[in-house]
Amino acid sequence: MEVDRAAGEASTSQPFDLEPIVRLENCKLVSQGAEARVWETTFCGRPCIVKQRFSKKYRHPALDRKLTVTRLKQEARSVLRARKAGVPTPALYYVELEASSIYMEKVEGRSVRHLLQDGLLDDAGVARVMADVGRLLALLHDGGLIHGDLTTSNMLVRESDGAVVMIDFGLSYNSKLPEDKGVDLYVLERALTSAHSHLEGLFDQILASYKKHSKQWSATFNRFAEVRLRGRKRTMVG
Amino acid sequence: MASFELEGHSSSLAVLLFRDVTNCKDLRQLVVSGRVNPEFAFINAAGVLGLLPLQLAAHKALTNNSRGRLVTKTLHAELVYNLSGSKHIGESFKRFGVGDDTRHLLVARFDAAPEDLAYVRGLVRGAEVPLEQLADLADGGAAAKFFKIGDHELAVGSAEEAVACRIAVRDCL
Numbered sequence: 001m002e003v004d005r006a007a008g009e010a011s012t013s014q015p016f017d018l019e020p021i022v023r024l025e026n027c028k029l030v031s032q033g034a035e036a037r038v039w040e041t042t043f044c045g046r047p048c049i050v051k052q053r054f055s056k057k058y059r060h061p062a063l064d065r066k067l068t069v070t071r072l073k074q075e076a077r078s079v080l081r082a083r084k085a086g087v088p089t090p091a092l093y094y095v096e097l098e099a100s101s102i103y104m105e106k107v108e109g110r111s112v113r114h115l116l117q118d119g120l121l122d123d124a125g126v127a128r129v130m131a132d133v134g135r136l137l138a139l140l141h142d143g144g145l146i147h148g149d150l151t152t153s154n155m156l157v158r159e160s161d162g163a164v165v166m167i168d169f170g171l172s173y174n175s176k177l178p179e180d181k182g183v184d185l186y187v188l189e190r191a192l193t194s195a196h197s198h199l200e201g202l203f204d205q206i207l208a209s210y211k212k213h214s215k216q217w218s219a220t221f222n223r224f225a226e227v228r229l230r231g232r233k234r235t236m237v238g
Numbered sequence: 239m240a241s242f243e244l245e246g247h248s249s250s251l252a253v254l255l256f257r258d259v260t261n262c263k264d265l266r267q268l269v270v271s272g273r274v275n276p277e278f279a280f281i282n283a284a285g286v287l288g289l290l291p292l293q294l295a296a297h298k299a300l301t302n303n304s305r306g307r308l309v310t311k312t313l314h315a316e317l318v319y320n321l322s323g324s325k326h327i328g329e330s331f332k333r334f335g336v337g338d339d340t341r342h343l344l345v346a347r348f349d350a351a352p353e354d355l356a357y358v359r360g361l362v363r364g365a366e367v368p369l370e371q372l373a374d375l376a377d378g379g380a381a382a383k384f385f386k387i388g389d390h391e392l393a394v395g396s397a398e399e400a401v402a403c404r405i406a407v408r409d410c411l
Contacts, residue, residue, distance in 0.1 A: 043245060044293040073410035080407045083400070086390035091399035092406040093294055098305060103406070105399070 035071075035170060040106065043093055047106035052099065068100050071170065076102060078145060078172035085143030087136045088158070088165045107167070109159040113152035116196050129157060130202055132164040134209025137188075140166075141181045142214055148172045150188035152195055178216070182223035183232055185210075239355065240369045242293055247300045252350035253292065255283060255342070255372055259364030262340040269336060274361070276347070276354050279314040283342035284377040285334050285384070286321060288398035289369070292346070294405050295320035300348070317346060323385055323404030325411070333384060342375040 027041045027050070039050040053068050055061075076095045083089055094103040112129060115121050121129065133155060140147060147154075148171030156165045175181075189203050196202060211217045239254045259265075268274050286292055299316040302308055310316045310327060322330035336343060345358055359366065378397060381387075387400045 041245075044242075044290060044297070046290075076407045076410040080403050083391050083394050083403060084388060086393055088394045091395055092403045094297060095406050095410055096301065097409055098307075 043103055046093075047108075048093060048103055049090065049106045050101055050103050052101040054100075069097060072097065072100050072102060074173065075170050078169035078174075079104075081143065081145050081174070082140060082166060082169065082172075085139045085145065087139050087143075088163055089169070090165065090167060107156050107158055107165050109156045109165065111153050112155040112157060112164070113195055115157060116152060116199060116202075126199070126202070127205060128162075129164060130205035131209040134206040134211075135213045136164060136166060137185070137206070138210045138212075138214035138217070141184070141220065142216060144174050144176045146173055146175050146180045146184050148184065148187075150184055151191040178219040178223035179227070179234070181216075181220045182227040185220070185224050186227045186232060189228075239366070241350075242289075242296070244293070244297055244300060247297070247304075249300055249348050250350075251293070251296045252347050252355060253289075253369060254345045254355070254358065255367050255369050255375070256345065256362050256364035257342050257367045257371070257375065259341065259343045259362055261363040262336050262343065263338045265343075265362065266336050266338060268361075276357070277312055277314045278354075278358050279317040279344075279346040280336035281318055281321065281344040281346065282334055282336060282340045283344045283372060283375045284340070285381055286344060286372065287376050287378065287381050287401050288373065288396075290398050291321060291401045291405055292344070294402055296346070296348070298405070313348065314346070320405060323401070323408050325408060344372070 027039045030038045030040050030049070032038070036051050036053045039052065041048055041050060043050075053072055055064050055068060059067070072095065076092060079089050079092055083091075090104040090107050092102065092104050095101075096103070110120075112133070115129070116126070137147075137150070147166065147169065149168055154166065154168045156167060157163070158165050173180075185207075188206070192203050207221075211221070214220065239252065241250050241252045243250050265280055269280055274280075281292075295317055298320045299308075299313055302316060303313050308316050310319050315331075318335050319327055319330045321334045324330055343362060343364060345362060347354055347358070381401070382397060385401055385404055387397060391400050
């Protein structure tokens, strides 16, 4: 891993593949996914997470660049939109388009997945977290934002106040269609059954809270029932 | 006066805060005609809700500078421009730069030498106060209106964070 590259080099003609965070010291790789690497560091004296999307070598360079930049922009915009709707997310600090990185606040806490799987919550705690998740989803959806990757790993419980914080808006997009909201819920249901099959009724608790907080719940639930029968994809034909 | 190290840039930012400045009109003239030498960023303190936005704007200015991608004419002008969540350069200067009716002034310079600071202290006619007072001098209501920060968002995080998000997202719009 290359950890030191001079800032001055950056002004050369190929701005895209610059590794950005590499200029930050004490960067620690936290995790690596299919789309991005996540680093931990300090930025402006605050604990910070850097998410860097890397280029895919199998794609044509022009297309790759375009896709990476659009997705990065979309992610940043979605985070802001979620915050405007009242959904807690990590605050954004900096978006470096040239290096396809996004710098954000580090939220101290554990993922809902971790808490549930290790049995760290009692029944009342589970009920509280699920109610909060449902409320946040209602806020997101009523605000016209689809998360796109709802899993329990993408929800954190903040250590300081116990609030649920949504992360990873990398697949988010704007939509008000009941279809998209229904699919979003369906993805969450599948994630819950596969990761937390030993716990029952989680999703029902979320739905109950969603219904209480969303103004458009009935259209969404109707569509959700249809999606459940046919699966995530709308048509089976090519 | 306070100085911040900017990680990854081997640069620092010196910041001074002046209260009840009386010669803003002249300062504006100096800035506009480019006669402030060495260069300084003169910032209307009313629009700056905290140090985080200032530091983020400084980071952004330095990064863009190192890539040869400044949008404005100088590094210090870029700092002022970056404080705004808008891409409109003129509007950003009007709101965050020094204007005729500016009362409290933030003055900043990258890698300032002691004689630079002495120079600017001679230039600004106002009382220098500790940077901690910035929060009292900022006009939260006007800033919230300008940045369009609603109540929902303030329930999620501080106004300072809300501004930070807008500065970060500007290039993505």
